[in-house]
Amino acid sequence: MKRLLFIFFVFLSVTSFAQKFPNLALTPPMGWNSWNTFQTNISEKLVKDIADVMVSSGMRDAGYTYIVLDDGWMAKERDANGNLVADPVKFPSGMRALADYIHAKGLKFGLYNCAGTQTCAGYPGTRGYEYQDARLYASFDIDYLKFDWCNTDGITAKEAYKTMSKALKVAGKPIVFSLCEWGGNKPWLWAAEVGHLWRTTGDIYAGWAGTKNNGSWSANSVTRIIESQDSLRKYAGPGHWNDPDMLEVGNGMKVSEDRAHFAMWCMLAAPLIAGNDLRHMSAETREILTNKEVIAVNQDALGIQAYKYAVADSVETWIKPLKNNEVAICFLNRSANPQKINFNWKEHPIKDDLSKTYIDFNQTEYKIKDIETGKEKGKAKSAFEATVPSHDVVMIILSKL
Numbered sequence: 001m002k003r004l005l006f007i008f009f010v011f012l013s014v015t016s017f018a019q020k021f022p023n024l025a026l027t028p029p030m031g032w033n034s035w036n037t038f039q040t041n042i043s044e045k046l047v048k049d050i051a052d053v054m055v056s057s058g059m060r061d062a063g064y065t066y067i068v069l070d071d072g073w074m075a076k077e078r079d080a081n082g083n084l085v086a087d088p089v090k091f092p093s094g095m096r097a098l099a100d101y102i103h104a105k106g107l108k109f110g111l112y113n114c115a116g117t118q119t120c121a122g123y124p125g126t127r128g129y130e131y132q133d134a135r136l137y138a139s140f141d142i143d144y145l146k147f148d149w150c151n152t153d154g155i156t157a158k159e160a161y162k163t164m165s166k167a168l169k170v171a172g173k174p175i176v177f178s179l180c181e182w183g184g185n186k187p188w189l190w191a192a193e194v195g196h197l198w199r200t201t202g203d204i205y206a207g208w209a210g211t212k213n214n215g216s217w218s219a220n221s222v223t224r225i226i227e228s229q230d231s232l233r234k235y236a237g238p239g240h241w242n243d244p245d246m247l248e249v250g251n252g253m254k255v256s257e258d259r260a261h262f263a264m265w266c267m268l269a270a271p272l273i274a275g276n277d278l279r280h281m282s283a284e285t286r287e288i289l290t291n292k293e294v295i296a297v298n299q300d301a302l303g304i305q306a307y308k309y310a311v312a313d314s315v316e317t318w319i320k321p322l323k324n325n326e327v328a329i330c331f332l333n334r335s336a337n338p339q340k341i342n343f344n345w346k347e348h349p350i351k352d353d354l355s356k357t358y359i360d361f362n363q364t365e366y367k368i369k370d371i372e373t374g375k376e377k378g379k380a381k382s383a384f385e386a387t388v389p390s391h392d393v394v395m396i397i398l399s400k401l
């Protein structure tokens, strides 16, 4: 009997640590990350100012919760006990104090490290220190860990991320685990049990089309990233998201491009991690980032990623089924000219086997609401006509009458 009990407890402890923390990121995580604007030029003062403005700008109330410090928060060496150390010049009060400051504002705190021997910017990586680092993060009281993939020669992505996931679980503090492996090892096939979100591509840059050559690697524009997301939709859902990288809203594209970028990330049920300098954002940037109707599409409880329904004259039609039999439709104009759309509902039944959404507009009536303006636009009876400006979107919601 004792032997049986022993086997039972061993089984229990192994199985209970086998998986990531459950019930986290049930809708796509929302927050801010330091990398896109500041790279490694970060400091305690900056992070506190960002936390303050996250509240005063209305970002927190719009749903942005996580403040994540990316690469560059550490000293170049571990201490004598092998622990990571916060850079004493950039962060004189240490990480626990910063976490407490952020938590007191009703926000959550995240840090970055890497599965390899060093981070991408050359700071100490976690390889060989997974359990020790996980314990340290728990003692810092962080809520989110982004885990990168530089300097990983000879290791297997699935195993490396599994090990870190397990280490976090053993350390005991519930932490959202964000895999930043860039999609090379197809994390969508294996990471749902390991983490809560996984990058699907290399890094984004604030550009509309094409790629940007950075020497040994290329960064991706917004539309370049969108092109590779459609085939991945079946892997996303509550607690496990495709991550097409952080937002570049407010980082130099045209306002229309920022609007389209944000709308499409919402349609794709992507994590919404702002990457701009919140302290100095324009009114337009703030409006885009805090648009409650568009964010509601992203945060819809069903967590269904949109699919590309049609393409005509450089206008892509994307469809995202929502709860309560609602459907979001986004017309994305990728061309340099404004495009007229004439969408005849009766010729466009919706048949989405993944979400089991089937709509025949000859049979059921829907009312249409323009998301940007909040205005009712009639019923899905006659054709829907609109002009989509260049590099912009028109986004509507259909609700059953």
Ligand code: GLA
Pocket: 035, 070, 071, 112, 119, 120, 121, 148, 180, 202, 203
């Ligand atoms: C990689 C990641 C980026 C960022 C940098 C930091 O490129 O993909 O998001 O974290 O590393 O060095």
